[in-house]
Amino acid sequence: MNDKILDGKKLADKLNTELKEKIKRAVEKTGIKPNLATILVGKDPASKVYVNIKNKTCEQVGIDSTIIELDEDFTKKKILDEIDKLNREPTIHGILLQLPLPEHLRDDTAKILENISPIKDADGLNPVNKGRLFDYNEELAPCTPKGIIALLEHYNIELKGKDAVIVNRSNLVGKPLIFMLLKRNSTVSVCHTSTRDIDRYLKNADILIVAVRKPKFITKERIKEGVIIIDVGINRFEGKLCGDVDFDDVFDKCAAITPSPGGVGPLTVHFLLSNTFFTYKKQLNLTEF
Ligand SMILES: NC(=O)c1ccc[n+]([C@@H]2O[C@H](COP(=O)([O-])OP(=O)(O)OC[C@H]3O[C@@H](n4cnc5c(N)ncnc54)[C@H](OP(=O)(O)O)[C@@H]3O)[C@@H](O)[C@H]2O)c1
Numbered sequence: 001m002n003d004k005i006l007d008g009k010k011l012a013d014k015l016n017t018e019l020k021e022k023i024k025r026a027v028e029k030t031g032i033k034p035n036l037a038t039i040l041v042g043k044d045p046a047s048k049v050y051v052n053i054k055n056k057t058c059e060q061v062g063i064d065s066t067i068i069e070l071d072e073d074f075t076k077k078k079i080l081d082e083i084d085k086l087n088r089e090p091t092i093h094g095i096l097l098q099l100p101l102p103e104h105l106r107d108d109t110a111k112i113l114e115n116i117s118p119i120k121d122a123d124g125l126n127p128v129n130k131g132r133l134f135d136y137n138e139e140l141a142p143c144t145p146k147g148i149i150a151l152l153e154h155y156n157i158e159l160k161g162k163d164a165v166i167v168n169r170s171n172l173v174g175k176p177l178i179f180m181l182l183k184r185n186s187t188v189s190v191c192h193t194s195t196r197d198i199d200r201y202l203k204n205a206d207i208l209i210v211a212v213r214k215p216k217f218i219t220k221e222r223i224k225e226g227v228i229i230i231d232v233g234i235n236r237f238e239g240k241l242c243g244d245v246d247f248d249d250v251f252d253k254c255a256a257i258t259p260s261p262g263g264v265g266p267l268t269v270h271f272l273l274s275n276t277f278f279t280y281k282k283q284l285n286l287t288e289f
Contacts, residue, residue: 004251006230006258008147011154012266019274020061022289026281027062034280035064036094036122036273037086041079042072042102051098057269063276066092076108080115087117093283094122094276099172119282122275125171133176136183140275145176147267148209148230149184155256157207157228160185165205167191167198167244173211173232181207210244218245220253229257232264 027033036058040051051067058065068082086092095116101109118128121140129140138146152159164186168174174190181188189201202208202222210218211232218229233244243260251257258264281289 004254004256006151006155006228006256006263008151008258008263009266011151012147012270015150015267015270016057016061016273019270019277023062023277026277026284026286026289030284030286032091032284033062033064034093034276035066035091036096036276037066037068037089037092038096038098039068039070039079039082039086040098041070041074041105044100044102047098047100054096054269054272057273058276061273063273072102073104076105076112079105079112083112083115087115087120090283093120093280095120096122096272097125120279122272122279124176124275130171130176133179136179138180138183139278141180142172142176143271143275144173144232144264144268145180146271146275147264148177148232149180150267150271151230151258151264152207152228157256159207162186162206163189163204164207164209165189165191165201166209166211167202167217168209168211168232170211173209177209212244214244215242216244216246216249218250220246220250223250223253225253226255227253229254230264231258231260233260234265 023034038051040047055065055067086095097113100106113125114127116126118126121129124140124142133141159181164181166174166177169190169192178188178190191198191201199222203224205224205227207228209230209232213233213235215235215237229245229250231243231245235242241261
C-alpha cells in the first residue's frame with residue numbers, strides 16, 4: 001500500500017489480534033468472558049449497521065455481545081431503567097448506548113449517558129470519564145479520538161509543536177481530541193459552523209482532522225502542502241461510502257491521509273473493545289494483561 005496512506009484497517013487488525021490474545025489469557029485465568037451490552041433505540045439503518053460491525057468484531061476478539069433493542073417510542077424513563085439493570089448486572093462489563101438517539105430523545109442524550117456507571121462506560125461519554133480526560137487521563141476516553149491518536153502515533157507523526165486543526169466540536173470527536181492533542185503538545189484550533197474565514201485555519205494546518213458530514217468538503221485549494229489529513233467523515237455519496245475529504249484531489253499535495261472507509265472507522269471499533277476489556281479488568285480486579 002502507498003506509504004502516504006494511514007491504513008487504519010491494517011493497524012486495527014493488528015491491535016485486535018493482540019487484544020484477542022490478552023482476552024484469551026484473562027479468560028483462562030478467571031473463567032469469565034468480557035461482555036459488552038449495546039443499547040439500540042429505534043430502527044435507524046446506519047446505527048444497525050454499526051451495531052452489527054461491533055457485534056462481529058466482539059466475536060472475533062472473544063468478547064460476548066448483548067444487544068438490547070428498544071422501540072423507537074421508548075421514554076427516557078424506560079431507557080434509564082434498562083441502564084440501571086445493566087449497571088447492576090455483574091455479567092455485563094461494558095455498556096454502549098448507540099448514538100444518535102431518536103429525535104424525541106436527542107435533548108436527553110447527555111442525561112441518559114450520565115446514568116451509565118463510569119466503570120462500565122465503554123464509550124467514555126459519562127461525565128466522570130470526560131472529566132478525567134480534562135486531566136489528560138485517557139483510560140476511558142472516547143473511541144474515535146483514541147483511534148485517531150493511535151494511528152498518528154503508529155505512523156510516528158510528530159505532534160509536538162504542530163498546528164492541529166479540528167473541524168468538529170462534537171462530544172464524540174472534536175472535544176476529546178482537544179485534550180488528547182494538547183497532551184501531546186500540539187497547538188489546537190477547533191472550527192465549526194460559526195468559524196469566520198475557516199480557510200485561514202485550514203491553510204495553516206500541519207495536522208487536519210475533519211468530521212463535518214460533507215463529502216468533498218476538503219479540496220486541494222483549501223490545504224497547505226505537506227499536511228497530514230485525518231478524514232473521520234463517513235458519508236454515502238453517489239451510491240458509495242466516502243469521507244469528508246476529496247481524496248484523489250488532495251492526494252498529491254498532502255504528506256499523508258487516511259482513506260474513508262478503512263481509516264478511522266476500524267480503529268473506533270477496536271477501541272470500543274479495548275475499553276470494554278479495560279472495564280472488565282477493573283471490575284475483576286485484574287492488574288496483569
Ligand atoms: N470513522 C468513525 O469511526 C466515526 C466516528 C464518529 C463519527 N464519524 C463521522 O464523523 C462525522 C461527524 O460525526 P459527529 O457525530 O461528530 O457529527 P456532528 O455532531 O454532526 O458534528 C459535525 C461537526 O461538524 C461541524 N460542521 C458541519 N458543517 C460545517 C461547516 N460547513 N464548516 C465548519 N464546521 C462544520 C459542526 O459544527 P457545529 O458544532 O457548529 O454544528 C459540528 O461540530 C460523521 O460523518 C460521522 O459519521 C465517524
